[in-house]
Amino acid sequence: MSNIGYGGKEIVERILEPKEAAQKIKGPGMRAVPIGSQMANEVINIAYGWFTPLEGFMGKADVDSVCKKMRLANGVVWSIPIVFDISAGEISDYGIREKGSVLLTYDNNPMAIFEVEEIFDYDRKEMCQAIYGTTDEKHPGCARTYKYKDKFIGGKITLVSRPKINPPFEEYFIPPLEMRKRFKEKGWVRVVAHQTRNVPHTGHEWLMKGAWFQTYGELPIEKPLVGVLVNAIIGEKRKGDYIDEAIILTQDELRKAGYFGDHNHMTSLTFWDMRYAGPKEAVFHAMLRTNLGLTHHMYGRDHAGVGTYYGTYDAHYLLESIKNELSIASVYSMDWLYCPHCGEVASEGLCNHRKEWQKFSGTLIRSIVDDGVKPPRLIFRPEVFDLVMECAEKYGFGSPFVTDEYLKKRTPVFTIPPLSA
Amino acid sequence: MTEEKYPINIWVNEERYEKIRSAGLADLCEEMLAGLKVIRAYANDAQKDKILSLFPTAKFDSATTKSIELLPREVKDKIFDLIVEKKKVDVMEEFLKQQG
Numbered sequence: 001m002s003n004i005g006y007g008g009k010e011i012v013e014r015i016l017e018p019k020e021a022a023q024k025i026k027g028p029g030m031r032a033v034p035i036g037s038q039m040a041n042e043v044i045n046i047a048y049g050w051f052t053p054l055e056g057f058m059g060k061a062d063v064d065s066v067c068k069k070m071r072l073a074n075g076v077v078w079s080i081p082i083v084f085d086i087s088a089g090e091i092s093d094y095g096i097r098e099k100g101s102v103l104l105t106y107d108n109n110p111m112a113i114f115e116v117e118e119i120f121d122y123d124r125k126e127m128c129q130a131i132y133g134t135t136d137e138k139h140p141g142c143a144r145t146y147k148y149k150d151k152f153i154g155g156k157i158t159l160v161s162r163p164k165i166n167p168p169f170e171e172y173f174i175p176p177l178e179m180r181k182r183f184k185e186k187g188w189v190r191v192v193a194h195q196t197r198n199v200p201h202t203g204h205e206w207l208m209k210g211a212w213f214q215t216y217g218e219l220p221i222e223k224p225l226v227g228v229l230v231n232a233i234i235g236e237k238r239k240g241d242y243i244d245e246a247i248i249l250t251q252d253e254l255r256k257a258g259y260f261g262d263h264n265h266m267t268s269l270t271f272w273d274m275r276y277a278g279p280k281e282a283v284f285h286a287m288l289r290t291n292l293g294l295t296h297h298m299y300g301r302d303h304a305g306v307g308t309y310y311g312t313y314d315a316h317y318l319l320e321s322i323k324n325e326l327s328i329a330s331v332y333s334m335d336w337l338y339c340p341h342c343g344e345v346a347s348e349g350l351c352n353h354r355k356e357w358q359k360f361s362g363t364l365i366r367s368i369v370d371d372g373v374k375p376p377r378l379i380f381r382p383e384v385f386d387l388v389m390e391c392a393e394k395y396g397f398g399s400p401f402v403t404d405e406y407l408k409k410r411t412p413v414f415t416i417p418p419l420s421a
Numbered sequence: 422m423t424e425e426k427y428p429i430n431i432w433v434n435e436e437r438y439e440k441i442r443s444a445g446l447a448d449l450c451e452e453m454l455a456g457l458k459v460i461r462a463y464a465n466d467a468q469k470d471k472i473l474s475l476f477p478t479a480k481f482d483s484a485t486t487k488s489i490e491l492l493p494r495e496v497k498d499k500i501f502d503l504i505v506e507k508k509k510v511d512v513m514e515e516f517l518k519q520q521g
Contacts, residue, residue: 240478240491302484312484335485338455358454361485364430368457370494373432376455 003180005052006290006327007076011176014047014055014158016113018420021160025103025110025419033086033094033102033114037412040106040163041235041271042082044414047112047159048175050270052291057084059154060120067130070280070322077325079283080131080275083122084114084155085148091119096153103160109416110160117155124148131280134309141275141306163414168395169234172248173414174268179229180293182266188227190215192296192331193289195303197233197274198362199242199250199388199400201380202345203336205259210347211298211331212264224263229294234413235273237402242366244413246391246400250384257383268292271413278303278310279318283326286319290328298331335359338379345378369400426463427481428488429472431501433458444505461510462500464489468513475520 005011016024024030035043045051053076058066061073063081072078086096096102098119104112128135128142137143165173174182183191192215194208208228216226230251234244252267254260270288275281281304289297303315311317319330338360339346341353351357360379368375374385392400397409433441433450438458441447453459464472472489473479480491492500499519503512 308483340452340455359485360454361482363480363482363490364454364486364488367430367490367492368432368454370491371432371434371497372494373434373457376457378455379457 003177003293005049005176006287007053007072009053011049011052011291013049013175013177014156015162016158016160018161021110022419024113025160029095030101030103030113031094031096032105032110033090033096034105034108035111037106038236038273039084039104040111040414040416041273042084043104043112043157043159044163044271046082046157048177050176050288050291051082052176054082056115056117056156057152057154058082059118060122060152062154063120063122063127063152067127070283077283077322078287079280080277081127083148084153086151086153087149088151090149091151091153104157106416109418111416112160113158114153115156115158116153119151119153121150122152131275131277132309133278136309139276139306139309141277144273144275161416161419164417165414166411168245168249169269169413172232172252172267172269176291176293179268183227183293186227186263186266187223187225189219189225190217190295191227191229191293192298193285193292193294193328194228194230194298195233195285195289196230196251197241197247199246200254200384201360201362201365201375202378203360204362205254205381206336206345206347207298207300207333208254208260208265210333210336211296214331215296226264228260228265229289229292230265230267231289231292232267232269233272233274234269235271237407239402239404239407241402242388242400243391243396243402243406243410245395246388249391250387253384253387254381257381259381274304276304276306276309278305279315282315282319283322286326286328286330290326294328296329296331298333300333301335343378366401424465426465427469428461428463429492429497429500430486430488430490431460431462431497431504433460437501440501440505444508446505446508449504449510460501460504461488462504462512462516463510464513468517471517472513475517 003011065073066078066081101115124145128145132141192211219225232248255265301312334348338358339351339353341356388400397405450458482490
Protein backbone atom coordinates (compact mmCIF):
# COMPACT_ATOMS: atom_id res chain seq x y z
CA MET A 1 0.00 0.00 0.00
CA SER A 2 1.37 3.38 -0.90
CA ASN A 3 2.15 6.01 1.68
CA ILE A 4 1.62 9.39 0.10
CA GLY A 5 3.65 12.07 1.79
CA TYR A 6 4.00 15.81 1.42
CA GLY A 7 3.73 17.20 -2.10
CA GLY A 8 1.75 14.15 -3.20
CA LYS A 9 4.86 12.01 -3.43
CA GLU A 10 5.11 8.49 -2.05
CA ILE A 11 7.40 8.14 0.95
CA VAL A 12 10.25 5.82 0.06
CA GLU A 13 13.12 5.05 2.42
CA ARG A 14 16.37 5.66 0.61
CA ILE A 15 18.34 3.06 2.56
CA LEU A 16 20.42 0.20 1.18
CA GLU A 17 20.54 -3.26 2.69
CA PRO A 18 23.96 -4.03 4.22
CA LYS A 19 25.14 -6.35 1.45
CA GLU A 20 24.24 -3.94 -1.32
CA ALA A 21 25.69 -1.05 0.67
CA ALA A 22 29.00 -2.87 1.06
CA GLN A 23 29.20 -3.49 -2.68
CA LYS A 24 28.25 0.06 -3.61
CA ILE A 25 30.82 1.80 -1.46
CA LYS A 26 33.59 -0.31 -2.92
CA GLY A 27 32.93 1.37 -6.26
CA PRO A 28 35.97 2.91 -7.97
CA GLY A 29 36.89 6.40 -6.90
CA MET A 30 34.35 6.64 -4.08
CA ARG A 31 35.98 9.23 -1.84
CA ALA A 32 35.05 9.58 1.83
CA VAL A 33 33.80 12.97 3.01
CA PRO A 34 33.35 13.33 6.77
CA ILE A 35 30.29 15.21 8.06
CA GLY A 36 29.29 16.55 11.47
CA SER A 37 26.18 15.91 13.52
CA GLN A 38 24.10 18.75 12.02
CA MET A 39 24.54 17.40 8.50
CA ALA A 40 24.09 13.82 9.69
CA ASN A 41 20.68 14.77 11.12
CA GLU A 42 19.57 16.00 7.72
CA VAL A 43 20.97 12.98 5.91
CA ILE A 44 18.80 10.81 8.18
CA ASN A 45 15.75 12.99 7.54
CA ILE A 46 16.18 12.78 3.78
CA ALA A 47 16.79 9.03 3.76
CA TYR A 48 13.84 8.09 5.97
CA GLY A 49 11.41 10.43 4.22
CA TRP A 50 10.94 13.19 6.81
CA PHE A 51 11.80 15.63 4.00
CA THR A 52 9.65 14.04 1.25
CA PRO A 53 9.48 15.04 -1.63
CA LEU A 54 13.20 15.81 -1.34
CA GLU A 55 15.49 12.93 -2.24
CA GLY A 56 18.63 14.81 -1.40
CA PHE A 57 20.14 18.21 -0.76
CA MET A 58 18.75 21.04 -2.85
CA GLY A 59 20.27 22.30 -6.07
CA LYS A 60 20.40 25.96 -7.00
CA ALA A 61 17.03 26.07 -8.78
CA ASP A 62 15.26 24.76 -5.69
CA VAL A 63 17.16 27.02 -3.28
CA ASP A 64 16.45 30.02 -5.45
CA SER A 65 12.79 29.17 -5.77
CA VAL A 66 12.42 28.48 -2.03
CA CYS A 67 14.02 31.84 -1.22
CA LYS A 68 12.09 33.86 -3.78
CA LYS A 69 8.71 32.08 -3.92
CA MET A 70 8.60 29.77 -0.87
CA ARG A 71 8.25 26.90 -3.33
CA LEU A 72 10.43 24.20 -4.80
CA ALA A 73 11.26 24.67 -8.46
CA ASN A 74 8.38 22.30 -9.30
CA GLY A 75 5.92 24.62 -7.54
CA VAL A 76 5.34 22.67 -4.31
CA VAL A 77 5.32 24.94 -1.24
CA TRP A 78 8.61 24.63 0.69
CA SER A 79 9.86 27.22 3.14
CA ILE A 80 13.42 26.46 4.32
CA PRO A 81 16.36 25.50 2.06
CA ILE A 82 17.97 22.16 2.83
CA VAL A 83 21.55 22.63 1.79
CA PHE A 84 24.88 20.87 2.03
CA ASP A 85 27.63 23.43 2.52
CA ILE A 86 31.29 22.83 1.89
CA SER A 87 34.40 24.90 1.22
CA ALA A 88 36.09 25.19 -2.14
CA GLY A 89 39.21 23.74 -0.51
CA GLU A 90 37.34 20.64 0.63
CA ILE A 91 35.81 20.20 -2.82
CA SER A 92 39.32 20.16 -4.24
CA ASP A 93 40.83 18.02 -1.45
CA TYR A 94 38.11 15.35 -1.67
CA GLY A 95 38.03 15.45 -5.46
CA ILE A 96 34.31 16.23 -5.47
CA ARG A 97 32.93 16.83 -8.95
CA GLU A 98 29.51 17.17 -10.53
CA LYS A 99 27.95 13.87 -11.70
CA GLY A 100 30.24 11.92 -9.37
CA SER A 101 29.45 10.24 -6.03
CA VAL A 102 31.06 10.51 -2.63
CA LEU A 103 30.67 8.54 0.57
CA LEU A 104 29.58 10.63 3.52
CA THR A 105 31.11 9.32 6.74
CA TYR A 106 30.14 10.10 10.32
CA ASP A 107 32.52 9.37 13.16
CA ASN A 108 34.71 7.50 10.66
CA ASN A 109 31.96 5.09 9.63
CA PRO A 110 30.25 5.01 6.22
CA MET A 111 26.87 6.75 6.42
CA ALA A 112 25.50 7.66 3.00
CA ILE A 113 26.19 7.87 -0.68
CA PHE A 114 25.86 11.39 -2.03
CA GLU A 115 25.30 11.62 -5.80
CA VAL A 116 26.72 15.03 -6.58
CA GLU A 117 24.54 16.68 -9.17
CA GLU A 118 25.52 20.30 -8.82
CA ILE A 119 28.05 22.52 -7.08
CA PHE A 120 26.98 26.13 -6.74
CA ASP A 121 27.27 29.44 -4.87
CA TYR A 122 24.50 31.33 -3.17
CA ASP A 123 24.30 34.74 -1.56
CA ARG A 124 23.88 33.97 2.15
CA LYS A 125 22.68 37.44 3.03
CA GLU A 126 19.95 37.16 0.42
CA MET A 127 19.05 33.77 1.86
CA CYS A 128 18.75 35.25 5.36
CA GLN A 129 16.49 38.07 4.22
CA ALA A 130 14.27 35.64 2.33
CA ILE A 131 13.91 33.03 5.07
CA TYR A 132 14.20 34.99 8.30
CA GLY A 133 13.00 38.38 7.12
CA THR A 134 16.18 39.90 8.51
CA THR A 135 19.93 39.90 7.91
CA ASP A 136 20.69 40.55 11.58
CA GLU A 137 23.52 38.27 12.65
CA LYS A 138 22.03 38.12 16.15
CA HIS A 139 19.14 36.09 14.75
CA PRO A 140 20.20 32.45 15.39
CA GLY A 141 19.05 31.35 11.93
CA CYS A 142 21.06 34.09 10.25
CA ALA A 143 24.05 33.29 12.44
CA ARG A 144 23.84 29.69 11.27
CA THR A 145 23.49 30.75 7.63
CA TYR A 146 26.48 33.10 7.80
CA LYS A 147 28.53 30.18 9.13
CA TYR A 148 27.79 28.10 6.02
CA LYS A 149 30.90 27.43 3.97
CA ASP A 150 31.10 29.16 0.60
CA LYS A 151 29.86 26.38 -1.71
CA PHE A 152 26.74 24.25 -1.77
CA ILE A 153 26.31 20.78 -3.23
CA GLY A 154 22.99 19.47 -4.47
CA GLY A 155 22.23 15.81 -5.10
CA LYS A 156 20.55 12.61 -3.94
CA ILE A 157 21.30 10.85 -0.68
CA THR A 158 21.10 7.12 0.04
CA LEU A 159 21.85 5.77 3.50
CA VAL A 160 24.28 2.85 3.62
CA SER A 161 23.95 2.26 7.33
CA ARG A 162 20.97 2.76 9.61
CA PRO A 163 21.76 4.87 12.66
CA LYS A 164 21.91 3.16 16.03
CA ILE A 165 19.79 5.23 18.36
CA ASN A 166 21.24 5.27 21.84
CA PRO A 167 19.38 5.10 25.18
CA PRO A 168 17.05 6.59 26.23
CA PHE A 169 16.02 7.74 22.74
CA GLU A 170 15.56 4.37 20.94
CA GLU A 171 11.82 4.02 21.38
CA TYR A 172 11.18 7.60 20.27
CA PHE A 173 12.88 7.34 16.87
CA ILE A 174 9.86 6.54 14.73
CA PRO A 175 10.43 7.35 11.04
CA PRO A 176 7.51 8.29 8.76
CA LEU A 177 6.60 4.84 7.43
CA GLU A 178 6.73 3.26 10.88
CA MET A 179 4.79 6.15 12.39
CA ARG A 180 1.97 5.75 9.88
CA LYS A 181 1.83 2.03 10.71
CA ARG A 182 1.53 2.78 14.42
CA PHE A 183 -1.28 5.25 13.88
CA LYS A 184 -3.19 2.56 11.98
CA GLU A 185 -2.60 0.03 14.77
CA LYS A 186 -3.95 2.49 17.29
CA GLY A 187 -6.99 3.15 15.17
CA TRP A 188 -6.40 6.88 15.15
CA VAL A 189 -8.07 8.58 12.21
CA ARG A 190 -6.83 12.02 13.17
CA VAL A 191 -3.56 12.90 14.87
CA VAL A 192 -2.52 16.37 15.96
CA ALA A 193 1.15 17.33 16.27
CA HIS A 194 2.62 19.13 19.25
CA GLN A 195 5.95 20.65 18.30
CA THR A 196 8.26 21.02 21.27
CA ARG A 197 11.79 21.53 22.48
CA ASN A 198 10.79 21.89 26.09
CA VAL A 199 9.85 19.85 29.15
CA PRO A 200 6.10 20.19 29.66
CA HIS A 201 4.45 22.48 32.15
CA THR A 202 0.70 22.33 32.59
CA GLY A 203 0.24 25.15 30.08
CA HIS A 204 1.75 22.83 27.45
CA GLU A 205 -0.35 19.96 28.73
CA TRP A 206 -3.55 21.95 28.31
CA LEU A 207 -2.39 23.18 24.92
CA MET A 208 -2.32 19.53 23.89
CA LYS A 209 -5.62 18.75 25.55
CA GLY A 210 -7.25 21.75 23.90
CA ALA A 211 -5.87 20.71 20.52
CA TRP A 212 -7.16 17.17 21.10
CA PHE A 213 -10.68 18.54 21.65
CA GLN A 214 -10.43 20.78 18.59
CA THR A 215 -9.19 17.90 16.45
CA TYR A 216 -11.83 15.45 17.70
CA GLY A 217 -14.57 17.68 16.33
CA GLU A 218 -17.59 15.75 15.11
CA LEU A 219 -16.09 12.25 15.31
CA PRO A 220 -18.05 9.58 17.21
CA ILE A 221 -16.88 9.10 20.80
CA GLU A 222 -17.39 5.36 21.33
CA LYS A 223 -13.73 4.55 20.82
CA PRO A 224 -10.51 6.57 20.74
CA LEU A 225 -10.05 7.98 17.26
CA VAL A 226 -7.75 10.92 17.88
CA GLY A 227 -4.22 11.07 19.17
CA VAL A 228 -1.77 13.76 20.16
CA LEU A 229 1.73 13.19 18.86
CA VAL A 230 4.43 15.03 20.77
CA ASN A 231 7.17 15.45 18.21
CA ALA A 232 10.20 16.69 20.10
CA ILE A 233 12.86 18.51 18.15
CA ILE A 234 16.24 17.03 18.99
CA GLY A 235 19.14 18.96 17.55
CA GLU A 236 21.86 21.46 18.22
CA LYS A 237 21.97 22.37 21.90
CA ARG A 238 22.77 25.70 23.46
CA LYS A 239 23.98 26.17 27.00
CA GLY A 240 21.00 26.65 29.31
CA ASP A 241 18.56 24.59 27.19
CA TYR A 242 16.96 21.58 28.84
CA ILE A 243 18.98 18.45 28.07
CA ASP A 244 17.48 16.26 25.32
CA GLU A 245 16.96 13.31 27.67
CA ALA A 246 14.83 15.42 30.02
CA ILE A 247 12.73 16.76 27.13
CA ILE A 248 11.82 13.44 25.60
CA LEU A 249 11.34 11.48 28.84
CA THR A 250 9.21 14.11 30.57
CA GLN A 251 6.95 14.49 27.57
CA ASP A 252 6.35 10.75 27.65
CA GLU A 253 5.88 10.92 31.43
CA LEU A 254 2.61 12.80 30.87
CA ARG A 255 1.28 9.58 29.33
CA LYS A 256 2.96 7.23 31.80
CA ALA A 257 1.70 9.19 34.81
CA GLY A 258 -1.85 9.15 33.45
CA TYR A 259 -2.37 12.76 32.41
CA PHE A 260 -2.90 11.19 28.98
CA GLY A 261 -2.97 7.51 28.03
CA ASP A 262 -1.86 5.07 25.36
CA HIS A 263 -5.19 5.65 23.68
CA ASN A 264 -4.55 9.32 22.95
CA HIS A 265 -0.88 10.25 23.37
CA MET A 266 2.46 9.31 21.92
CA THR A 267 5.94 10.84 22.06
CA SER A 268 8.53 10.78 19.29
CA LEU A 269 11.50 12.76 18.08
CA THR A 270 12.63 14.47 14.92
CA PHE A 271 16.25 15.42 14.35
CA TRP A 272 16.29 19.06 13.39
CA ASP A 273 18.29 22.11 14.33
CA MET A 274 15.82 24.88 14.99
CA ARG A 275 16.27 27.84 12.64
CA TYR A 276 13.86 30.04 14.61
CA ALA A 277 12.41 31.14 11.29
CA GLY A 278 9.00 31.83 12.87
CA PRO A 279 6.31 31.73 10.14
CA LYS A 280 8.55 29.99 7.59
CA GLU A 281 9.48 27.37 10.16
CA ALA A 282 5.81 26.86 11.02
CA VAL A 283 5.22 25.97 7.36
CA PHE A 284 8.23 23.68 7.47
CA HIS A 285 6.88 21.92 10.56
CA ALA A 286 3.59 21.36 8.72
CA MET A 287 5.48 19.62 5.91
CA LEU A 288 7.51 17.45 8.29
CA ARG A 289 4.43 16.30 10.17
CA THR A 290 2.49 15.63 6.99
CA ASN A 291 5.16 13.10 6.17
CA LEU A 292 4.76 11.52 9.60
CA GLY A 293 1.12 10.90 8.76
CA LEU A 294 -0.44 13.59 10.92
CA THR A 295 -3.71 15.21 9.95
CA HIS A 296 -3.54 18.28 12.22
CA HIS A 297 -0.83 20.55 13.62
CA MET A 298 -1.16 22.89 16.57
CA TYR A 299 0.36 26.35 16.60
CA GLY A 300 0.50 28.64 19.60
CA ARG A 301 1.65 32.21 19.76
CA ASP A 302 4.97 33.14 18.12
CA HIS A 303 5.53 29.63 16.76
CA ALA A 304 9.26 28.94 16.28
CA GLY A 305 9.97 32.61 16.78
CA VAL A 306 12.80 34.27 18.61
CA GLY A 307 13.17 37.74 20.13
CA THR A 308 10.94 40.31 18.48
CA TYR A 309 11.58 39.41 14.83
CA TYR A 310 8.03 38.19 14.16
CA GLY A 311 4.54 39.25 15.10
CA THR A 312 2.72 37.08 17.63
CA TYR A 313 0.44 35.48 15.05
CA ASP A 314 2.53 35.88 11.84
CA ALA A 315 2.84 32.10 11.58
CA HIS A 316 -0.95 31.75 11.68
CA TYR A 317 -1.37 34.33 8.90
CA LEU A 318 1.18 32.65 6.64
CA LEU A 319 -0.33 29.20 7.22
CA GLU A 320 -3.79 30.55 6.46
CA SER A 321 -2.57 32.04 3.19
CA ILE A 322 -1.46 28.63 1.88
CA LYS A 323 -3.87 26.34 3.70
CA ASN A 324 -5.33 24.95 0.47
CA GLU A 325 -1.90 23.74 -0.53
CA LEU A 326 -1.13 21.96 2.74
CA SER A 327 -2.66 18.58 3.48
CA ILE A 328 -2.49 19.08 7.24
CA ALA A 329 -5.02 21.24 9.08
CA SER A 330 -3.80 23.98 11.41
CA VAL A 331 -5.11 24.10 14.98
CA TYR A 332 -4.52 27.51 16.51
CA SER A 333 -4.32 28.04 20.21
CA MET A 334 -4.49 30.92 22.62
CA ASP A 335 -2.34 31.06 25.72
CA TRP A 336 -3.00 28.97 28.79
CA LEU A 337 -2.41 30.52 32.18
CA TYR A 338 -3.14 30.00 35.85
CA CYS A 339 -6.26 31.65 37.25
CA PRO A 340 -6.29 31.76 41.07
CA HIS A 341 -10.00 32.53 41.01
CA CYS A 342 -10.79 29.38 39.02
CA GLY A 343 -8.06 27.55 40.94
CA GLU A 344 -6.89 25.93 37.72
CA VAL A 345 -5.09 26.38 34.45
CA ALA A 346 -7.39 28.28 32.10
CA SER A 347 -7.41 29.51 28.54
CA GLU A 348 -7.32 33.20 27.70
CA GLY A 349 -10.24 32.50 25.41
CA LEU A 350 -12.42 31.08 28.20
CA CYS A 351 -11.65 32.65 31.57
CA ASN A 352 -12.71 36.21 32.29
CA HIS A 353 -10.90 36.85 35.58
CA ARG A 354 -8.46 38.91 33.59
CA LYS A 355 -7.11 41.01 36.42
CA GLU A 356 -6.22 37.91 38.42
CA TRP A 357 -4.48 35.94 35.66
CA GLN A 358 -1.04 34.59 36.49
CA LYS A 359 0.78 34.08 33.22
CA PHE A 360 3.63 31.63 33.01
CA SER A 361 6.01 30.42 30.38
CA GLY A 362 8.65 27.78 29.85
CA THR A 363 11.27 30.39 30.66
CA LEU A 364 9.58 31.28 33.95
CA ILE A 365 9.38 27.62 34.97
CA ARG A 366 13.05 27.13 34.09
CA SER A 367 13.80 30.09 36.29
CA ILE A 368 11.97 28.46 39.21
CA VAL A 369 13.79 25.16 38.72
CA ASP A 370 17.09 27.09 38.42
CA ASP A 371 16.41 28.62 41.82
CA GLY A 372 16.15 25.14 43.32
CA VAL A 373 12.45 25.56 44.03
CA LYS A 374 9.82 22.95 43.20
CA PRO A 375 7.00 24.53 41.18
CA PRO A 376 3.42 23.97 42.42
CA ARG A 377 1.75 20.83 41.07
CA LEU A 378 -0.92 22.88 39.31
CA ILE A 379 1.82 24.41 37.19
CA PHE A 380 4.26 21.54 36.88
CA ARG A 381 3.30 17.93 37.44
CA PRO A 382 5.27 16.41 40.35
CA GLU A 383 6.08 13.30 38.32
CA VAL A 384 7.55 15.54 35.62
CA PHE A 385 9.57 17.55 38.14
CA ASP A 386 10.94 14.39 39.78
CA LEU A 387 11.92 13.05 36.38
CA VAL A 388 13.65 16.30 35.44
CA MET A 389 15.75 15.96 38.59
CA GLU A 390 16.40 12.27 37.87
CA CYS A 391 17.55 13.18 34.35
CA ALA A 392 19.87 15.80 35.82
CA GLU A 393 21.58 13.10 37.88
CA LYS A 394 21.50 10.35 35.28
CA TYR A 395 22.30 12.25 32.09
CA GLY A 396 23.06 15.87 32.87
CA PHE A 397 26.09 15.65 35.19
CA GLY A 398 24.02 17.18 37.98
CA SER A 399 22.05 19.72 35.94
CA PRO A 400 18.85 19.40 33.91
CA PHE A 401 20.23 22.15 31.69
CA VAL A 402 22.90 21.96 29.02
CA THR A 403 26.37 22.71 30.38
CA ASP A 404 29.84 22.56 28.85
CA GLU A 405 30.35 19.23 30.62
CA TYR A 406 27.15 17.84 29.11
CA LEU A 407 28.14 18.97 25.62
CA LYS A 408 31.52 17.32 26.04
CA LYS A 409 30.58 14.07 27.74
CA ARG A 410 26.99 13.23 26.82
CA THR A 411 26.20 10.00 25.02
CA PRO A 412 25.33 10.98 21.45
CA VAL A 413 21.68 10.50 20.47
CA PHE A 414 22.78 8.26 17.62
CA THR A 415 25.89 6.62 16.28
CA ILE A 416 26.59 5.11 12.89
CA PRO A 417 27.81 1.54 13.27
CA PRO A 418 30.49 0.08 10.99
CA LEU A 419 29.14 -1.69 7.91
CA SER A 420 28.38 -5.27 8.84
CA ALA A 421 28.50 -7.00 5.45
CA MET B 422 5.70 59.48 33.09
CA THR B 423 6.62 56.56 35.32
CA GLU B 424 9.76 54.72 34.30
CA GLU B 425 9.25 51.11 33.23
CA LYS B 426 10.44 48.58 35.85
CA TYR B 427 11.38 45.02 35.05
CA PRO B 428 11.17 42.43 37.81
CA ILE B 429 13.72 39.77 38.64
CA ASN B 430 11.76 36.95 40.24
CA ILE B 431 13.51 35.38 43.19
CA TRP B 432 11.49 32.30 44.03
CA VAL B 433 11.07 31.65 47.70
CA ASN B 434 11.64 28.18 49.06
CA GLU B 435 11.58 27.30 52.79
CA GLU B 436 15.22 28.24 53.29
CA ARG B 437 14.78 31.67 51.70
CA TYR B 438 11.48 32.25 53.50
CA GLU B 439 13.12 31.60 56.86
CA LYS B 440 15.77 34.26 56.14
CA ILE B 441 13.11 36.73 55.02
CA ARG B 442 10.94 36.05 58.04
CA SER B 443 13.87 36.42 60.44
CA ALA B 444 14.71 39.77 58.87
CA GLY B 445 11.12 40.90 59.38
CA LEU B 446 10.53 41.13 55.63
CA ALA B 447 7.76 38.56 55.18
CA ASP B 448 5.53 41.31 53.79
CA LEU B 449 7.84 41.69 50.80
CA CYS B 450 6.86 38.24 49.54
CA GLU B 451 4.11 38.10 46.97
CA GLU B 452 2.11 35.08 45.88
CA MET B 453 2.77 34.88 42.19
CA LEU B 454 2.05 31.50 40.69
CA ALA B 455 -0.50 29.06 42.06
CA GLY B 456 0.52 29.93 45.61
CA LEU B 457 4.27 29.98 44.95
CA LYS B 458 5.93 32.90 46.69
CA VAL B 459 8.34 35.31 45.08
CA ILE B 460 10.37 38.35 46.02
CA ARG B 461 10.87 40.73 43.16
CA ALA B 462 13.85 42.98 42.72
CA TYR B 463 13.24 45.61 40.07
CA ALA B 464 15.54 46.92 37.33
CA ASN B 465 14.98 50.00 35.23
CA ASP B 466 15.65 50.07 31.49
CA ALA B 467 19.36 50.80 31.74
CA GLN B 468 19.85 48.30 34.55
CA LYS B 469 17.99 45.64 32.55
CA ASP B 470 20.34 46.12 29.58
CA LYS B 471 23.37 46.04 31.86
CA ILE B 472 22.20 42.80 33.51
CA LEU B 473 21.53 41.14 30.17
CA SER B 474 25.00 42.07 28.95
CA LEU B 475 26.73 40.99 32.17
CA PHE B 476 24.99 37.61 32.31
CA PRO B 477 24.58 36.17 28.80
CA THR B 478 22.38 33.26 29.94
CA ALA B 479 19.79 35.72 31.25
CA LYS B 480 16.73 36.38 29.13
CA PHE B 481 14.10 39.07 29.11
CA ASP B 482 10.76 37.30 28.80
CA SER B 483 9.23 39.92 26.56
CA ALA B 484 6.38 37.69 25.40
CA THR B 485 4.72 36.56 28.61
CA THR B 486 5.88 37.94 31.93
CA LYS B 487 8.02 41.01 31.05
CA SER B 488 10.53 39.84 33.63
CA ILE B 489 14.27 39.14 33.59
CA GLU B 490 14.74 35.39 33.90
CA LEU B 491 17.44 32.73 33.87
CA LEU B 492 20.04 34.59 35.89
CA PRO B 493 22.50 32.10 37.39
CA ARG B 494 21.46 30.91 40.83
CA GLU B 495 24.52 32.39 42.55
CA VAL B 496 23.65 35.78 41.06
CA LYS B 497 20.10 35.56 42.37
CA ASP B 498 21.47 34.48 45.76
CA LYS B 499 23.54 37.68 45.84
CA ILE B 500 20.53 39.82 44.97
CA PHE B 501 18.51 37.99 47.60
CA ASP B 502 21.21 38.55 50.25
CA LEU B 503 21.24 42.26 49.37
CA ILE B 504 17.47 42.46 49.79
CA VAL B 505 17.73 40.87 53.24
CA GLU B 506 20.67 43.10 54.19
CA LYS B 507 19.14 46.36 52.96
CA LYS B 508 15.59 45.37 53.94
CA LYS B 509 14.21 46.57 50.60
CA VAL B 510 13.71 45.26 47.06
CA ASP B 511 15.18 48.28 45.30
CA VAL B 512 18.75 47.00 45.36
CA MET B 513 19.79 46.85 41.71
CA GLU B 514 22.06 49.88 41.89
CA GLU B 515 24.03 48.41 44.78
CA PHE B 516 24.10 45.03 43.09
CA LEU B 517 25.46 46.43 39.83
CA LYS B 518 28.06 48.48 41.70
CA GLN B 519 29.30 45.26 43.29
CA GLN B 520 29.70 43.77 39.80
CA GLY B 521 32.08 46.60 38.91
